[in-house]
Amino acid sequence: MKKVLTLLAVITLLVSCQTVRVSQDYAIGTEFNNYKTYAFFKKGIDEAKISELDKKRILRAIDTEMAAKGFVKSENPDIMVSIFTDSKERVDVYNNNWGWGFGYGWGWGGGFWGNNRNSVNRTTEGILYIDLIDAKKKELIWQGVGKAPLKSTPEEKVERTNEIVKEILTQYPPMPNN
Structure with a gap:
């Protein structure tokens, strides 16, 4: 039973570490439904401090998600x-105090045993910000942020990039609280 519980705890930790955490911010009062076309802001893209391969992965994923939302790439974009x-x-620190025990009152034997294992998990977490800027006003209207552990192989990078971008853009357009 102890091994099963430990295995379940490890699986839960591994699965929870793999999720993409997202958040957003936006300009209140913006009529997001008016935006239909987009283009990439070259200066901002050029300043991103990542490899050209990773930039291409991100831009392809954004193209895919924007098209799925009905946006069209344009030379004269709305955003x-x-x-x-x-x-x-x-750095995640896990305290695993598993064990069992028994005891009696008035001097009878008893005790507790278990293992007191702590584990530390270090991962490099990537953070991606996607900014949508009103092309006419030159103002930031929406920002989505995604955080997730990075992957190492090219295939895993493509999969993780697609997942992060999709999760971020799932929040667009924002649904304000009424």
């Missing part, structure tokens, strides 16, 4: 799309 990236080391 400009920019990205910013960052990374940080994430």
Whole structure:
């Protein structure tokens, strides 16, 4: 039973570490339904401090998700799309105190045994910001942020990039609280 519980705890931790965490911010009062076309903001894309391969992965994923939302790429866009990236080391400490015991009162024997194992998990977490800028007003109207552990192989990078971008853009257009 102890091994099963430990295995379930490890699986839960591994699964929970793999999720994409997203958030958004936006300009209140913006009529997001008026935006139908987009283009990439070259200056912002060029300043992103990641490899050209990773930039291409992100831009392809954005193209896919924008098309799925009905947007059309244009030379005269309604919005400009920019990205910013960052990374940080994430440290998770897990305290696993498993065990059982028994005891009696008035001096009879008893005790507790178990293992007191702590584990530390370090992962590099990538952070992707997707900015949508009103092309006419030159104002930021929406920003989505996604955080997730980075992957190492090219195939895993493509999959993770697609997942992060999709999760971020799932929040667009924002649904204000009424």
